[in-house]
Amino acid sequence: MAIEERRQGRAAAPGLASGPLLILDDGATSARVAGAPLQEDAALRAAMAAAAGDLAALVAGAGDDEAAGVLAFQMALLEDDALTEAAFAAIAEGTPADVAFRAALDAQVADYAAAEDAYFRARAADLEDLRDRVLRRLAGVDDRALPGDAILVARDLPPSRFLAVPWSGGGLALGRGSATSHVAILARARGVPMVVGADVGGLLDGTPALLDGDAGTLVLRPDAATSAAFADQRAERAERRAFEAGFLAKPAVTADGERVRVMVNIAGPDDLATLDPAHVDGVGLVRTEFLFHGRDRLPDEEEQLAVYRRILDWAGGRPVTIRTLDAGGDKPVPGLTRPGESNPFLGVRGVRLSLRRPDVFLVQLRALARAATSGNLKVMVPMVSLPEELRRCRTLLDEALAALAAAGVPAARPPLGMMVEVPAAALAVAAFDADFLSIGSNDLIQYTMAASRDEPDLADLAEPSPAVVELIARVAAHGAATGREVSLCGDLGGEPGHLPMLLGAGLRTLSMAPPAVAAIKAAVGRWKAAP
Incomplete structure (x- = not known):
């Protein structure tokens, strides 16, 4: 028995x-017959190209920037000659392609796994997956369904x-x-x-x-x-x-009658396909990284404009907050982000990258300014650490608007706000000339606790500590005192267990993944402010 x-x-x-268990293998491949060095060289290049095609197809069907960003990391690795240089050198000396590639990638996996930085340790699994994907292609083995x-x-x-x-x-x-x-x-x-x-x-x-x-x-x-x-x-x-679904079509109101705005985070128009706009108060975060991932060129102004207008049309006059490109960290964009940074999460990412690439940033700002004529659009800048960074963004927005006006292109000035995800910005929030503020709880926790969210041994530090709660309350209090809207768009906003803490800290606008809306509205209805 x-x-x-x-x-x-x-x-x-x-x-x-x-259900039944299904034990996944470790990527073993079937045996293959090796050819001459030139044939092996060509076979590996073909396998790498096929693997890149597989990843591009997954990016296209991913439906969100979290998925697309991680897959883009693997695609960027395939384009990095340093990663495969040792493999091709070994092939030239007569080593079979699969043996050479496995040896080269195994060395890289070991380096990543032994890195002091948690980001690189977490990427070791991505490298292993990339290795096995190419080896399967090289051996002519289809991925197991x-x-x-x-x-x-x-x-x-x-x-x-x-x-x-x-x-x-x-x-x-x-x-x-x-x-x-x-x-x-x-x-x-x-x-x-x-x-x-x-x-x-x-x-x-x-x-x-x-x-x-x-x-x-x-x-x-x-x-x-x-x-x-x-x-x-x-x-x-x-x-x-079923009980929570009964709250979906109703406004979110606390037990003592206070209104809370519930908004959604999306990675693109496809996320809205099954969502009724009447069930939410707007879009609190549009992650525009999806426009830049898994492609061989950067999106132009017209392409971006068309997407922004689709989202605004869906919202039907409700506010839509579009975040400017938040590339870097765990979201590389080949040809734009910097490869080989020693600590990508503390590197040139978010607004830091945008200000270093004004040619790319101005294209996005022009598209956003043009889209602002079609609805209630707000522009949000990520990873702001210093007031000067936001001032420079405002200057570039002025420049984009002036150029559009000179060309006779209809445009409007959208409100310009910022994400508060760097502790320095939360501590000195009064110094920033932001039209609105949105707290990015994922990075705020990560940076406040000096603990990577990808490090399993530090999972207890990924919870909101008293220090994080104090920073959230500080930003909310500043918004209340100055009449600026303050929202939260990180994962905490969609977790009912953390809702009392967020409302108690003074927040009244929360943005979350669409599946969390009903549960959060129900949780709001149970909450009552302390006397």
Whole structure:
């Protein structure tokens, strides 16, 4: 008789899943026959090009900038000659292409995994995925089709493999990873239950299992009592979601009658396809990185304008806050961001990059100014640290408007605001000439706590500490005193458990992923200000 077994991990994405285990391999490929050096050289280049095509297709279907950004990192690596130089040198000396490429990438993976910087350690899995993808192409092996209704188990899973799964009721259990990893963010956005940090050794394909993404538990061979309790839990969860759905079409109002504005974060127009604009108060964050990822040229003014207008048309007069390009850090854009930075999260990213590339920035500002004639558009600048940075952005916006006026092109001046995600900006918020402010809680927590959100051993530091709450309250108080709108558009805004803290800190505008809207509105209705 099979005995029930529980393996405890950490919650990464909420939800419940049941089904057979599917153990993912480590990317093994079939044997191949090596040719002459010139043939091997050509075969590797063809495999790399095919892998780049695979990644570009995944970017096109990703639907959000978190996914596209991580995949763009892999595409940028494929374009980096330094990464493959050793492999091609070995091939020229007679080493088979697969042996040479694996050796070169294994060395790079080891370097990344041993790096002091948590960002590079987290990217080791992306390099492993890239290695295996090219090797599969080199061996002529198609990627294994993964079912969406099983519980997938792996030591780790890169975003590209997650995005290739047609998720339909299944779940994910990983031995590594963290609740703030890219895959966890993707899992939450897609409603895929996920557990990390679990013991995944010795498991067998086909073992019946239950996965609880809320409790971080994987149950193997559940007995009748456990299965019944799990079914009850599922029913309770469905009932709660049905209850929360009743709030979707209503304004968000606290128990003592105070209005809270609930907005959505999107990565592009496709995110709005199933969302009724009447259910939200507007768009609190449009991540424009999706326009720049997975392509061989930067988007021109007309292309950007068309996308911005589509979003404004959907909003129907509701405010739409569009963030200027936030490239860099974990969102590289080949040909624009700087390769090889020692610490990308503390490097030339966000507004720092935009101000160093005014040729690219002015194209976006012109498109935004033109789009401002079509609706209630606001422009938000990311990663602002100094008042001078925002002043320079305002000067460039003036320049764009003047050029459009001189050419007789209709345009309007949109409000210019900033993200508050650097502690220095939160501490000196009164010094910034911003028309509005939006708190980016993900980076604000990361920078305040000096802890990478991709480092699983520091998961406890990814929660909002008293210091972070104090910074949020400081910015909210400044907005109230000066009449400037203050919102929050980081992950905290979509987590009901953190809502009392955010409202208690003085925030009354929250922006979140669309799936979180109903739960947050319901949570707002339960909250009452302390007397």
